[in-house]
Amino acid sequence: MKRILAPSILAGDHACLKDSLLSADKDGRSWIHLDIMDGHFVPNLSFGPQTVADLRKHSGIFFDVHLMLDQPQKYIEPFAQAGADLISIHVEPKYDILETLRNIKSLGKKAGIVLNPDTPVEEAFPYLNDVELVLCMTVVPGFGGQSFMEKVLSKTRTLSDLREQNRQSFLIEVDGGVGPSQVPACLESGVDVLVAGTAYFKGDKKSRDEFASSVENS
Numbered sequence: 502m503k504r505i506l507a508p509s510i511l512a513g514d515h516a517c518l519k520d521s522l523l524s525a526d527k528d529g530r531s532w533i534h535l536d537i538m539d540g541h542f543v544p545n546l547s548f549g550p551q552t553v554a555d556l557r558k559h560s561g562i563f564f565d566v567h568l569m570l571d572q573p574q575k576y577i578e579p580f581a582q583a584g585a586d587l588i589s590i591h592v593e594p595k596y597d598i599l600e601t602l603r604n605i606k607s608l609g610k611k612a613g614i615v616l617n618p619d620t621p622v623e624e625a626f627p628y629l630n631d632v633e634l635v636l637c638m639t640v641v642p643g644f645g646g647q648s649f650m651e652k653v654l655s656k657t658r659t660l661s662d663l664r665e666q667n668r669q670s671f672l673i674e675v676d677g678g679v680g681p682s683q684v685p686a687c688l689e690s691g692v693d694v695l696v697a698g699t700a701y702f703k704g705d706k707k708s709r710d711e712f713a714s715s716v717e718n719s
């Protein structure tokens with residue numbers, strides 16, 4: 502499978518997120534990552550379903566929606582209706598995770614599970630048959646521009662080995678602090694989807710193209 506570089510729109514100018522979306526789309530990216538924060542599960546706020554729905558009108562690019570919410574089960578339908586293609590939910594808060602994953606699928610969307618950097622990889626195991634993606638956070642979620650935590654790649658290696666043993670097909674994603682220098686280690690550790698905010702949007706067209714090609718043409 503072709504590896505994917507998913508620009509995180511969180512790093513764009515929030516007065517004109519459409520511009521960041523359209524630039525990623527025009528540059529040939531196939532996914533865009535949308536970070537939703539509630540000020541409870543993470544100490545920051547971003548944007549909600551209305552923004553996602555308004556962005557949806559401008560592009561058919563794959564919408565990878567990462568919910569950083571204490572009660573994600575309450576917001577699945579609004580984000581599904583807003584045009585999410587994949588909705589990822591964290592394992593750390595207390596709610597019925599399996600039922601929420603099934604709800605995502607019943608709405609015709611792909612489902613993902615997310616682990617914070619210090620959450621053991623085993624916490625994803627009960628859900629591996631019910632998800633299309635496992636996201637391993639490589640920063641403590643809440644803010645862009647942090648440093649990549651290399652130790653998390655031991656979890657992506659474990660997941661990649663398990664996937665092979667069990668003939669499963671979920672994608673493995675990392676998110677946080679990813680730049681061109683992290684690409685080789687991520688690819689060697691079984692990662693399929695690399696989310697990049699700051700490193701992607703701060704670069705000029707040539708550096709964005711080189712960054713993307715180091716992932717997508719690997």
Ligand code: DX5
Pocket residue numbers: 509510511512534536567640641642643644645646647676677678679696697698699700
């Ligand atoms: C962190 C978010 C990330 C963030 C990545 O809470 O989940 O998606 O946008 O941004 P960078 O690449 O700047 O770390």
Ligand code: ZN
Pocket residue numbers: 509534535536567676696
């Ligand atoms: Zn994210």
